[in-house]
Amino acid sequence: MGGSHGGPAEPPDGREGATSDEPAAARARRTGWRRLLRHAFVAAVVVALVLVLWGQRETVAESLGSMSPATLATSLLFAMVAAALPGLVWRDLLTSQGYPTPRITGLRAFFVAQLGKYLPGGIWNLVAQVAMARDLRIPGRQGATATFLVLALSVITSLLVAALTLAFAVPELLAEYWWAFAVVPVLFVLLLPPSVTWWSGTAFRLLRRPGRPIVLSAGDLLRAALLLCLSWTTLGVHFGFLVRELGPDTSAVWLLSVGVYALAWVAGLLVVFAPAGAGVREAVLVLGFAAFLPAGPLLAVAVLSRVLLVLADVLLAAGLVAAAWFPLGRRRTGPAPDPR
Numbered sequence: 492m493g494g495s496h497g498g499p500a501e502p503p504d505g506r507e508g509a510t511s512d513e514p515a516a517a518r519a520r521r522t523g524w525r526r527l528l529r530h531a532f533v534a535a536v537v538v539a540l541v542l543v544l545w546g547q548r549e550t551v552a553e554s555l556g557s558m559s560p561a562t563l564a565t566s567l568l569f570a571m572v573a574a575a576l577p578g579l580v581w582r583d584l585l586t587s588q589g590y591p592t593p594r595i596t597g598l599r600a601f602f603v604a605q606l607g608k609y610l611p612g613g614i615w616n617l618v619a620q621v622a623m624a625r626d627l628r629i630p631g632r633q634g635a636t637a638t639f640l641v642l643a644l645s646v647i648t649s650l651l652v653a654a655l656t657l658a659f660a661v662p663e664l665l666a667e668y669w670w671a672f673a674v675v676p677v678l679f680v681l682l683l684p685p686s687v688t689w690w691s692g693t694a695f696r697l698l699r700r701p702g703r704p705i706v707l708s709a710g711d712l713l714r715a716a717l718l719l720c721l722s723w724t725t726l727g728v729h730f731g732f733l734v735r736e737l738g739p740d741t742s743a744v745w746l747l748s749v750g751v752y753a754l755a756w757v758a759g760l761l762v763v764f765a766p767a768g769a770g771v772r773e774a775v776l777v778l779g780f781a782a783f784l785p786a787g788p789l790l791a792v793a794v795l796s797r798v799l800l801v802l803a804d805v806l807l808a809a810g811l812v813a814a815a816w817f818p819l820g821r822r823r824t825g826p827a828p829d830p831r
Contacts, residue, residue: 566730574605575602577718580714584637599814605804641715650757652720684706
């Protein structure tokens with residue numbers, strides 16, 4: 492991938508603020524603190540996941556009784572695909588900034604950090620991604636930039652997918668709320684390379700954070716947008732397999748699943764104090780299907796969907812951690828060679 496990037500060289504070991512004459516004792520203390528924080532992060536995530544699953548056990552048990560094993564397995568498979576695609580985008584964006592990572596190593600950092608979204612506060616997965624990028628010898632600024640861009644592009648593509656699918660799922664929406672769909676061309680414009688450079692630079696200034704505007708090639712952005720749109724589509728299909736057990740198996744139900752789930756994710760993201768949008772996402776799903784399906788069974792299916800997504804996140808992270816035992820997972824990472 493060929494993003495265009497320039498600027499001052501990073502420190503020799505690829506870490507911000509590191510110097511070759513740093514005392515060994517100071518390096519050892521920093522390493523010890525990082526190890527302690529990493530263990531605390533993992534322990535907090537385990538507790539949060541147990542609480543999430545335990546709190547939903549009765550609703551999930553009720554839903555499982557009406558679902559076939561084939562439906563559950565297929566829905567889980569699509570959930571894993573949907574969860575995996577943003578990790579590829581994150582790794583691609585690091586590469587476009589001149590910091591390629593081995594596939595297993597880079598994805599492991601992303602998916603282990605993603606488990607932080609189940610902690611209260613809504614930001615711990617983003618903080619963990621930056622910290623784990625540093626462990627890969629990627630400067631914090633570049634890790635934060637990639638994380639910020641994945642989040643921003645996810646919001647833009649989710650709204651784009653929702654607008655396009657809902658217009659076909661419920662044609663009367665297009666006739667009555669045509670003005671709302673006027674946002675679609677705006678979303679396309681926001682995905683153009685000059686637009687990304689503009690809004691990323693504006694965001695850095697508003698956040699009072701040092702950072703150059705993000706400059707990416709059209710190919711970088713096209714690949715990222717397509718992968719994220721595919722992620723929203725597969726996420727909707729994951730939910731559609733569960734919803735079809737409640738009502739007619741029609742194309743409108745599948746399109747509605749894609750569009751409403753994309754909107755539900757954005758709504759959950761905006762309520763930052765809800766871990767992974769808990770409660771908010773389910774409420775939007777129930778409202779989105781209110782005209783088609785009864786609220787009670789639909790809420791149970793929405794909760795089951797959340798549990799399957801938790802399981803998908805855990806399986807992806809655990810599988811990539813296990814892959815560290817193989818030589819591919821132990822390759823070192825650092826800045827790409829300067830071609831000049």
